[in-house]
Amino acid sequence: MDAGNDEPVIHSKKVCVVGAGMAGLAAARELQREGHAVTVMEQSGDVGGQWLYDPRTDADDPLGAAVPVRVPSSIYACLRLISPREVTGFSEFQFTPKDGDGRDPRRFPGHREVHSYLRDFCDAFGLMEAVRLNTHVMRVAPIAVPMPTSTTRQWAVRSVRLAGSDTYDAAQEKEEEEEVFDAVVVATGHNSQPMLPSGIEGMEEWRGRQLHSHSYRTPEPLRGEAVVVVGCGDSGKDIALDLCRVAREVHLAANASSTEEATTPAIAKMLANHRDVLRLHPRICRLHPDGHVSFADGSSIVADTVIYCTGYGYSFPFLDTGGAVAVESDVVGPLFEHVFPPSLAPWLSFVGLPRKILVPWFFETQARWIAQVLSGRRALPSEEEMLRSVEEHYRAMEAAGVPRKHTHNIGGVDILKMYELGEKYCDSSPIEDWKKELVMSKIASMNDDAETFRDSGDDSENVQKGVQAWRGLAARANKDKTMATGEAEADALGHG
Numbered sequence: 001m002d003a004g005n006d007e008p009v010i011h012s013k014k015v016c017v018v019g020a021g022m023a024g025l026a027a028a029r030e031l032q033r034e035g036h037a038v039t040v041m042e043q044s045g046d047v048g049g050q051w052l053y054d055p056r057t058d059a060d061d062p063l064g065a066a067v068p069v070r071v072p073s074s075i076y077a078c079l080r081l082i083s084p085r086e087v088t089g090f091s092e093f094q095f096t097p098k099d100g101d102g103r104d105p106r107r108f109p110g111h112r113e114v115h116s117y118l119r120d121f122c123d124a125f126g127l128m129e130a131v132r133l134n135t136h137v138m139r140v141a142p143i144a145v146p147m148p149t150s151t152t153r154q155w156a157v158r159s160v161r162l163a164g165s166d167t168y169d170a171a172q173e174k175e176e177e178e179e180v181f182d183a184v185v186v187a188t189g190h191n192s193q194p195m196l197p198s199g200i201e202g203m204e205e206w207r208g209r210q211l212h213s214h215s216y217r218t219p220e221p222l223r224g225e226a227v228v229v230v231g232c233g234d235s236g237k238d239i240a241l242d243l244c245r246v247a248r249e250v251h252l253a254a255n256a257s258s259t260e261e262a263t264t265p266a267i268a269k270m271l272a273n274h275r276d277v278l279r280l281h282p283r284i285c286r287l288h289p290d291g292h293v294s295f296a297d298g299s300s301i302v303a304d305t306v307i308y309c310t311g312y313g314y315s316f317p318f319l320d321t322g323g324a325v326a327v328e329s330d331v332v333g334p335l336f337e338h339v340f341p342p343s344l345a346p347w348l349s350f351v352g353l354p355r356k357i358l359v360p361w362f363f364e365t366q367a368r369w370i371a372q373v374l375s376g377r378r379a380l381p382s383e384e385e386m387l388r389s390v391e392e393h394y395r396a397m398e399a400a401g402v403p404r405k406h407t408h409n410i411g412g413v414d415i416l417k418m419y420e421l422g423e424k425y426c427d428s429s430p431i432e433d434w435k436k437e438l439v440m441s442k443i444a445s446m447n448d449d450a451e452t453f454r455d456s457g458d459d460s461e462n463v464q465k466g467v468q469a470w471r472g473l474a475a476r477a478n479k480d481k482t483m484a485t486g487e488a489e490a491d492a493l494g495h496g
Helices: 022-033 111-125 234-243 265-273 361-375 383-399 415-425 433-448 461-494
Strands: 014-018 037-041 135-142 155-162 174-181 183-186 209-212 226-230 249-253 278-281 284-287 292-295 300-302 305-308 326-328 331-333 348-350
Touching (some): 014 135, 022 111, 022 183, 155 183, 183 361, 234 249, 249 292, 265 433, 361 415, 433 461
Parallel strands (some): 183 348, 226 249, 249 278
Antiparallel strands (some): 135 155, 292 300
16 A cells, blocks of 8 residues: 555554563664554563663572563673674664763673663663553453454553562552553563473472572572582573682583583683582483482582573463464464564564574564554565465474474574574664674684683774774764754753
8 A cells, every 4th residue: 555656655553562671672662763652561660671680589489480470680690791782782872882880881791781771772762751660561462353354453451550569469459451552562582481491300309499590690699509500501601600709619510411512612611710619510310309419420419509590481471362372392483584473463573582693683673674564664475475484484494403492593593594684574774794793703702711702802803993983983873862862852841
């Protein structure tokens, strides 16, 4: 449908975004830019999602068995970015270092700097006007109509305002509200609901302390203990190194049948640097009531605490689609390009499901595509074509020997795939070559030395030139945006 001059008619929709983390804010900005009326619902007391550090934990549920968890944040105090700030900013508001109290100018800053940046982004584009904090979404469901069509689909969103706390508790006094929206964007992330390992016997009988990394904040409560850290991913290595400062023993248990199989260059250097306290083991077989932990190679140790750094699963307890969208084997589906459920598109969509991708650039690209489809600027394939595409993707993964559970693990399966979305479906600017080179070089550095890669200065000449130009352009652009925002606020006050 067009206006008669080959230009599409742009329709504004009333859209609810669930979640005000990095993905939700990307969605809000792109929907806002496209002219939609946006409402963002966030259960915490501030924006930022996982980047909003919360010293509290689910103390009475350290394994995170409850759905949903009461404390959504999984950030630990020592966490720093694993990607450099040059590739970790919104396209319109780059993540340049800032001066000031509490700011962290490092190339790989800590979580507080990322949260400050997200607040700056909100301020620069007036996004806080669209955000409702302390608002827990209880149910999202399509409104039943006699003959639903692509032009009549609407959604009922039921939410509650949290009274006196930004931690969800069903027993809190609350005020329920139900609203109707044309579309819903789910942007709740995938780093809140803990996933526990299968195959470890004796977890229920073990008398020591067990927790998921979701409930880890600082090493101090574990001072002087013998701790087993299960998992050698990013969080497992981070937490093991953090514990080396205070624990009596740190035992890193890999998901492998032997230590030789698990010994990467990065882990080998960790073991060498902390040989007095750190040990590597193959996977755990059994936890014994007397405190012993048995490993796949027949060895065992006595431990005080076990920390499961075993990742997170997808969970949408508020979403009621009658089975049109389901989570099975850590896959959300069926979803066309990880975004649209074919039978409910474009009125329901997801931002932020893929893992190991460049953020927020990838979120921004997904959100721009959603916003343009909702406005009519772009069209989706038919439901049948989208379903066929999903099935073809599953078959291709199976043929390549990639387990179904890695469906959303774009960067871990084929990192180049993450660059294709913007080129295929919207007008997102492509990632510059020097940034791609920077990403690959830092992945290589991280795989070689988990402790030093963030602070090493090993850029190529091409990357150095790109970084220098980026700093100049980004600083000027952010300054112009901040000045424009200040002038707009002053004008508004002057007319108040």
